[in-house]
Amino acid sequence: MAWTRDDMAARAAQELQDGFYVNLGIGIPTLVANHIPEDIDVTLQSENGMLGMGPFPYDDEVDADLINAGKQTITELRRTSYFSSADSFGMIRGGHIDLSILGAMEISEGGDIANWMIPGKLVKGMGGAMDLVAGVKRVVVIMDHANKAGEPKLLKECTLPLTGKACVHRIITTLGVFDVVEDGLKLIELAPGVSLDLVASQTEAKYTVSDSLLQHEPA
Amino acid sequence: MKKVFADAQAALDGLVFDGMTIMAGGFGLCGIPENSIAALHKSGVKDLTVISNNCGVDGFGLGVLLDAKQIRKMVSSYVGENKEFERQFLSGELELEFNPQGTLAERIRAGGAGIPGFFTKTGVGTLIAEGKEHREFDGETFIMETGLKADVSIVKAWKADPQGNLVFRKTARNFNPMMATAGKVTVAEVEEIVELGSLDPDEIHTPGIFVQRLFVGSFEKRIEQRTIREREVA
Numbered sequence: 157m158a159w160t161r162d163d164m165a166a167r168a169a170q171e172l173q174d175g176f177y178v179n180l181g182i183g184i185p186t187l188v189a190n191h192i193p194e195d196i197d198v199t200l201q202s203e204n205g206m207l208g209m210g211p212f213p214y215d216d217e218v219d220a221d222l223i224n225a226g227k228q229t230i231t232e233l234r235r236t237s238y239f240s241s242a243d244s245f246g247m248i249r250g251g252h253i254d255l256s257i258l259g260a261m262e263i264s265e266g267g268d269i270a271n272w273m274i275p276g277k278l279v280k281g282m283g284g285a286m287d288l289v290a291g292v293k294r295v296v297v298i299m300d301h302a303n304k305a306g307e308p309k310l311l312k313e314c315t316l317p318l319t320g321k322a323c324v325h326r327i328i329t330t331l332g333v334f335d336v337v338e339d340g341l342k343l344i345e346l347a348p349g350v351s352l353d354l355v356a357s358q359t360e361a362k363y364t365v366s367d368s369l370l371q372h373e374p375a
Numbered sequence: 376m377k378k379v380f381a382d383a384q385a386a387l388d389g390l391v392f393d394g395m396t397i398m399a400g401g402f403g404l405c406g407i408p409e410n411s412i413a414a415l416h417k418s419g420v421k422d423l424t425v426i427s428n429n430c431g432v433d434g435f436g437l438g439v440l441l442d443a444k445q446i447r448k449m450v451s452s453y454v455g456e457n458k459e460f461e462r463q464f465l466s467g468e469l470e471l472e473f474n475p476q477g478t479l480a481e482r483i484r485a486g487g488a489g490i491p492g493f494f495t496k497t498g499v500g501t502l503i504a505e506g507k508e509h510r511e512f513d514g515e516t517f518i519m520e521t522g523l524k525a526d527v528s529i530v531k532a533w534k535a536d537p538q539g540n541l542v543f544r545k546t547a548r549n550f551n552p553m554m555a556t557a558g559k560v561t562v563a564e565v566e567e568i569v570e571l572g573s574l575d576p577d578e579i580h581t582p583g584i585f586v587q588r589l590f591v592g593s594f595e596k597r598i599e600q601r602t603i604r605e606r607e608v609a
Contacts, residue, residue: 245477321500
């Protein structure tokens, strides 16, 4: 029983630590905000120029001047600050953001990430993704373990144009959790009911299995 | 010198020419200079190079200039959901230069601050780095990016005083402050021009030295992704 998107988001929320400043990417990573433990203090950054991102507004609170990086309407909190795009990417590039959680199309065993461009298809642009993977202290990826055609997304080398080189620290997939270590990947956790054989059949990248491999129990 | 003009058309008078480079503030449709974009559309100016994080949507924002085929080249980080953009790009009518969003912001900041080039680690090892100067600092590799300037910057602020001191509102600030510094001429459109002395000098985001022309606009403020939550029933 592989993890759902919400399960992966819940697992990713365990990466958060008290006092962290965190940037959540568009898509599944946004769901991580629903799983922030109540006993820790986390500040969410939105790269269009905001620290202290609040939840979606009620209907009568919607403000066109207040959106997140996915262009969704949001709200502010008592801690919120606003700033320019240059200041925003100054804090990203300058290593002031503790953690970035984002999606990916491919990850290599060396921690390269590709998530912005498929040659031959229309390219919409990288937005802030290249800055985030280059600048944020720790990069955690959430993604399906295989693509829609059932092909591995954890590869020896990425086939798609890179977003960043050797910048990913941890990968949470539908099947489990991998760390990027010295000489490849290390499988550290398995989703409930997922076997080592299943992971092996859907992974091209070189990886070792942790001595203290954790098999999650069904929720 | 009087900075306040009656409207966008008056503020842009004498500044517009074919082949010019324009910076347009905004992120998505948030904080875009709607009125100056409409005036540029009306002016019929063409072969524009437009530096802007995005390119509007079909029929709104910079999408209006695209629809009228007034843009020759876009310098952006993300061009999103814009069918006409896609059509013109695929047919080769429109040139496109992608910049990582932070690199774009810093290139504009640098351009306005008299910095012709700088080194960044963003994009090292990717397509973005091809053909760019690489240099090591403390054992880490960086690439050189250049500053950007514009013939005219069109920006949107919340409030201004007659000196052109600007205050932005919430996330509508985004690229506007840097672009105001990087235009040979900067035209700011605002929701309100307040009396001189009524803005707290400590709370001005963009000092008036960066703003040459100013007018009060009317704003639709279209929302791209209206996302709401339901109130829980007690």
